Amino acid sequence: MSELVNGESVHKGELTHYLKYTWKKKLILGVLVILTGMLALYAISAGSAELSPWQVVLTLLGQTDGHAEIIIWSIRLPRVLASMVAGVGLAVAGAVMQTILRNPLASPSTLGIAQGAAFGAALAIIGWGAGSSSSTSGGELLINNPYIVTITAFVAAMLTTMIIIFLAQYKGVSPESMVLAGVALGSLFSASTMLLQYFTNDVNVAAVVFWTFGDIGRASWGELGIMTCIVLVALIFFLFNRWNYNALDSGAETAKGLGVNVEKTRQWGMFFASLITATVVSFLGIIAFIGLVAPHLVKRIIGGDNRFLIPASGVMGALLLLAADTLSRRIIAPIVLPVGAITSFLGAPLFLYLLIRGAKLR
Amino acid sequence: MILAVNGIEFRYGSRTILEMVGFSVRRGEFLSILGNNGAGKSTLLKTLNKILLPKKGSILLDGQEVTKLGRLAIALKMAYVAQNFESCRQTVFDAVLLGRKPHIKWEATAADLALVHGILAKTGLRKFALRYLDELSGGELQKVVIARALAQEPEVLLLDEPTSNLDLKNQMEVLKTIQTAAKEKNIAVIAVMHDLNLALRFSDKFLLLQDTKVFAAGGLEVMTAENIAQAYGVPVTVERIQNQMVVIPK
Numbered sequence: 310m311s312e313l314v315n316g317e318s319v320h321k322g323e324l325t326h327y328l329k330y331t332w333k334k335k336l337i338l339g340v341l342v343i344l345t346g347m348l349a350l351y352a353i354s355a356g357s358a359e360l361s362p363w364q365v366v367l368t369l370l371g372q373t374d375g376h377a378e379i380i381i382w383s384i385r386l387p388r389v390l391a392s393m394v395a396g397v398g399l400a401v402a403g404a405v406m407q408t409i410l411r412n413p414l415a416s417p418s419t420l421g422i423a424q425g426a427a428f429g430a431a432l433a434i435i436g437w438g439a440g441s442s443s444s445t446s447g448g449e450l451l452i453n454n455p456y457i458v459t460i461t462a463f464v465a466a467m468l469t470t471m472i473i474i475f476l477a478q479y480k481g482v483s484p485e486s487m488v489l490a491g492v493a494l495g496s497l498f499s500a501s502t503m504l505l506q507y508f509t510n511d512v513n514v515a516a517v518v519f520w521t522f523g524d525i526g527r528a529s530w531g532e533l534g535i536m537t538c539i540v541l542v543a544l545i546f547f548l549f550n551r552w553n554y555n556a557l558d559s560g561a562e563t564a565k566g567l568g569v570n571v572e573k574t575r576q577w578g579m580f581f582a583s584l585i586t587a588t589v590v591s592f593l594g595i596i597a598f599i600g601l602v603a604p605h606l607v608k609r610i611i612g613g614d615n616r617f618l619i620p621a622s623g624v625m626g627a628l629l630l631l632a633a634d635t636l637s638r639r640i641i642a643p644i645v646l647p648v649g650a651i652t653s654f655l656g657a658p659l660f661l662y663l664l665i666r667g668a669k670l671r
Numbered sequence: 672m673i674l675a676v677n678g679i680e681f682r683y684g685s686r687t688i689l690e691m692v693g694f695s696v697r698r699g700e701f702l703s704i705l706g707n708n709g710a711g712k713s714t715l716l717k718t719l720n721k722i723l724l725p726k727k728g729s730i731l732l733d734g735q736e737v738t739k740l741g742r743l744a745i746a747l748k749m750a751y752v753a754q755n756f757e758s759c760r761q762t763v764f765d766a767v768l769l770g771r772k773p774h775i776k777w778e779a780t781a782a783d784l785a786l787v788h789g790i791l792a793k794t795g796l797r798k799f800a801l802r803y804l805d806e807l808s809g810g811e812l813q814k815v816v817i818a819r820a821l822a823q824e825p826e827v828l829l830l831d832e833p834t835s836n837l838d839l840k841n842q843m844e845v846l847k848t849i850q851t852a853a854k855e856k857n858i859a860v861i862a863v864m865h866d867l868n869l870a871l872r873f874s875d876k877f878l879l880l881q882d883t884k885v886f887a888a889g890g891l892e893v894m895t896a897e898n899i900a901q902a903y904g905v906p907v908t909v910e911r912i913q914n915q916m917v918v919i920p921k
Contacts, residue, residue: 324788327764330801552772558759559769563816565722566753567823568746568773612803613760616778 334617337610341624348628349393352635353385357643391528391536392634392648393627395589396599398540400626402582403600404607404618405547408554409578410484416600417586419488420473421495422466423597426590428498428505429465431517433458435509458520459591466587469494474579484561484575523596523649525634532592539588543581547619550574554615596649598656599626599633605663629656672731673698673859674719674827679728681714688714689725690883696876698826701853701860703870706880707903712863713754715880716829719861720751732827746773750825754832754863756816758804763796766804766815770822787822794818794848809836817845821852828853830862834869842866846873867899867918891916 354360358380360368367373368381399417406415417423437457469491476482476490506514528536547554553574556564561571589596603626604618611617630648633655637646674696681689689711696702704712717723719730721737730737732748750770761769767790771783791797794814804812813836820828833849834842850873853860864870870877877893879886879902886902887893896909899918906921 324784326801327784327788330762330764552769552775555761555765555769556772558757558761559766559816560753560755560757562717562722562751562753563756565742566720566746566749566751566829567769568743570742608760612762612765614762614765
């Protein structure tokens with residue numbers, strides 16, 4: 310660091326404290342990335358056909374062929390990548406929603422977006438017969454037109470978002486109250502789904518219920534590609550806005566004073582966060598708690614600076630969802646539990662622990 | 672003239688908050704906006720920074736109409752410290768670094784960090800640099816938001832009750848820091864003040880608002896017992912003690 314900048318002498322020692330502190334955050338981010346990578350390697354190698362991590366590495370480098378190659382490239386790799394991409398997406402969406410709505414409760418599952426998607430899926434399966442197959446042999450077979458279900462779920466989820474943004478923009482609902490509006494919309498959609506289920510046959514009900522269980526296994530390479538593109542675009546958008554989000558953390562008026570176009574930042578932030586949520590939920594079903602827990606966990610460790618919070622939340626989300634999915638595959642193998650249940654099951658106690666620790670720290 | 676305000680009018684629905692308000696400030700001047708609660712002081716400050724849009728009138732910042740400038744263009748010249756500020760999980764250093772936001776393109780430079788560092792030293796916040804805002808006292812937090820505004824390196828500094836949360840020692844320190852910065856860097860300071868005696872001590876110019884209108888504006892000569900008594904609706908005497916003007920309510 311130079312001794313004279315802008316005519317003011319710099320106390321070297323003090324500034325290094327800050328640089329060290331920043332380095333520490335980068336280090337934690339790096340450790341998280343490495344942990345996720347190691348877990349990914351384990352997740353690819355573990356399964357009914359056991360492979361060694363070394364075999365996995367060789368296969369990924371194109372050094373082997375035959376049996377292992379097929380298992381890895383067509384089954385395990387898309388699943389592991391999908392859980393990582395979805396984890397990044399949900400966590401980053403949660404982190405940004407919490408900042409722009411100034412509400413620690415904001416997350417994809419508390420804003421009614423997931424319930425909106427579930428209603429859309431139910432409408433497609435029950436209303437439009439996209440799932441009225443007579444087969445009962447397996448869950449996947451209950452839905453015979455997955456594209457219509459996915460598209461309807463996506464449209465319904467985005468519609469929910471548009472209603473929330475509209476309420477905030479034109480009806481003067483404060484950002485702080487938007488979570489309340491989301492809860493109201495969520496219960497409206499849940500009730501609608503329930504009514505649809507009440508008036509249909511048991512096969513359709515089973516199909517809807519099965520759809521709402523989050524399941525990473527639904528993603529193939531095509532879906533993974535779409536999901537990755539959307540998450541990537543949104544992530545870049547969020548990173549471009551990281552200083553704006555930091556300013557918003559200090560209150561809307563302060564942010565305006567710092568040159569932030571608060572309304573635009575909120576609208577676009579909500580749009581991209583919801584786009585991620587709608588995409589992930591309509592492809593994979595409802596995966597609760599990742600969007601809420603990952604950012605809070607990261608905030609406890611490295612603080613709320615969005616320059617680090619956004620990327621670290623993303624990695625944390627990938628790590629958590631990958632861990633949950635691996636657990637769901639391994640815990641009573643060969644049966645695969647719905648990952649949405651695992652995330653809630655582990656997420657809720659973790660969240661309570663965070664709250665209690667937070668209260669103690671004060 | 673860095674800021675020239677002319678015929679500002681502002682309404683919330685049918686309720687008039689500001690009527691035909693006009694004044695001007697030069698670089699290096701400290702202007703105090705005074706008046707009772709509800710006289711329109713905070714609203715006036717917000718219209719100056721385009722946080723609220725006036726219905727009528729013009730605000731010229733260095734010759735340019737503020738209402739036609741973008742937020743970033745305004746932020747490069749004018750800093751605003753709100754009356755209510757919120758604490759969050761940011762360190763003091765990061766919170767003050769945020770003041771560099773209008774100047775930062777992609778990431779803060781070494782010069783930005785050095786500037787923040789110097790300001791932390793000046794405002795006595797150095798030992799708190801890596802503390803989280805939600806672990807600070809109200810007074811420390813108030814110093815942080817003022818430090819942030821100084822880091823913005825504005826030409827005009829707008830402060831809404833900058834000393835409301837501070838004890839006597841910190842009131843003097845903070846206002847002295849602001850005064851010094853104003854003189855050294857030639858910043859125009861416009862502050863909504865509640866404490867008449869602090870205003871008399873630190874400002875060069877005064878704007879007395881009464882019930883949406885300017886009651887009196889000018890230098891020390893407008894701060895007469897009659898003017899203050901009428902603007903505030905309380906009888907007062909103004910005396911000189913140890914070469915310092917003091918207002919005492921009767």
